[in-house]
Amino acid sequence: MRADVSEYVPQYARGEVASSRVWLAWGVVVTSAFVFVGLTLFAPLGRVRAGVWSSVVYAAFGMICHQMPERSFHVEGHPLAVCARCFGVYAGFAASVLVYPLMRSLQRTDVPSRVWLLAAVLPLAVDFTLGFTGLWENTHASRFATGALAGAASVFYVMPGAIELSHIHRRRLFADAATDKQRRRVS
Amino acid sequence: MSNKTKAAAIGGGALLLLALLSILVPVKGFNFLCCVWALVCGALAVYVYNRKSATAARPGEGAVLGALAGLIGGLPFVIVFPIIGMYVGNRLQAAIEEQLRQMGQPAELPMSIFAMTLIVGVASALLITGLATIGGVIGASIFKGNAQGGTDAAPPSTPPPVPPPDFSR
Numbered sequence: 575m576r577a578d579v580s581e582y583v584p585q586y587a588r589g590e591v592a593s594s595r596v597w598l599a600w601g602v603v604v605t606s607a608f609v610f611v612g613l614t615l616f617a618p619l620g621r622v623r624a625g626v627w628s629s630v631v632y633a634a635f636g637m638i639c640h641q642m643p644e645r646s647f648h649v650e651g652h653p654l655a656v657c658a659r660c661f662g663v664y665a666g667f668a669a670s671v672l673v674y675p676l677m678r679s680l681q682r683t684d685v686p687s688r689v690w691l692l693a694a695v696l697p698l699a700v701d702f703t704l705g706f707t708g709l710w711e712n713t714h715a716s717r718f719a720t721g722a723l724a725g726a727a728s729v730f731y732v733m734p735g736a737i738e739l740s741h742i743h744r745r746r747l748f749a750d751a752a753t754d755k756q757r758r759r760v761s
Numbered sequence: 762m763s764n765k766t767k768a769a770a771i772g773g774g775a776l777l778l779l780a781l782l783s784i785l786v787p788v789k790g791f792n793f794l795c796c797v798w799a800l801v802c803g804a805l806a807v808y809v810y811n812r813k814s815a816t817a818a819r820p821g822e823g824a825v826l827g828a829l830a831g832l833i834g835g836l837p838f839v840i841v842f843p844i845i846g847m848y849v850g851n852r853l854q855a856a857i858e859e860q861l862r863q864m865g866q867p868a869e870l871p872m873s874i875f876a877m878t879l880i881v882g883v884a885s886a887l888l889i890t891g892l893a894t895i896g897g898v899i900g901a902s903i904f905k906g907n908a909q910g911g912t913d914a915a916p917p918s919t920p921p922p923v924p925p926p927d928f929s930r
């Protein structure tokens with residue numbers, strides 16, 4: 575007996591894919607991004623009230639940024655824990671990941687073409703190269719803006735991974751190692 | 762050693778080397794690269810994995826590879842920083858206390874230099890791991906076509922058309 579098309583029940587309804595895990599993944603990424611931004615701001619702000627902890631933050635971020643005061647934003651007379659470009663990357667990432675669910679479904683695990691990422695990083699590369707070669711003296715604004723663009727664009731490549739990670743069982747992620755162990759045991 | 766572990770070890774090794782260079786060699790151009798090297802090493806782990814594996818790493822697997830590379834490259838700092846703290850502890854303590862005095866704060870540290878350097882080491886390792894994880898996810902997106910097996914391309918959604926049977930024979 576043939577059923578009417580209106581009675582068709584989709585086996586892969588998009589709404590069913592969404593789960594609390596996806597929102598949890600988004601929440602973790604948002605929190606991490608804002609912790610990064612918060613720490614960079616805490617370093618100068620905490621200089622007066624929590625000098626030791628501020629020094630710890632400066633030292634930790636010193637591993638991943640040159641922290642040149644002349645290339646950094648200042649808050650209350652003290653430089654941020656990272657340079658203007660790095661701060662742009664973190665701030666752009668945090669802002670973009672916050673509004674990510676409004677721009678793209680949290681159920682999607684596909685990533686845009688890599689061309690878009692390269693296009694977003696290109697202004698940063700040009701700004702850096704021109705500044706490094708001395709052809710153009712870049713400014714705080716240019717460093718921040720190009721960094722923010724790259725950071726914002728990278729969210730579209732990071733979030734699908736985080737979403738996928740929330741769905742995959744951990745056994746699947748370490749399948750390679752597990753299979754090797756099994757093979758060794760058999761042999 | 763599995764492909765994942767090998768790839769993470771290569772990425773982590775490169776990360777550790779570059780991290781040490783960033784501390785030891787005050788090269789102007791190198792310092793300007795900021796956190797890029799941590800991201801690149803996370804992506805490198807994925808690239809190596811894709812070269813060795815039949816299937817390309819998915820973004821979730823890229824995150825794991827990046828995190829493993831970050832841990833391999835960042836964890837030594839949890840050990841190295843306190844050791845440095847032990848050797849230059851007195852000088853470091855004096856410098857920090859002088860800084861605190863200048864800021865008009867009590868010049869006594871609330872913790873030992875060893876504890877402080879340990880916290881800096883852990884925080885640095887966490888930051889590096891976080892960035893390498895992001896690098897791994899981005900790497901999985903960028904290098905998805907680099908797998909040796911070339912299995913990245915999706916299979917055709919419909920089978921090729923079958924020619925109609927020849928009943929004339």
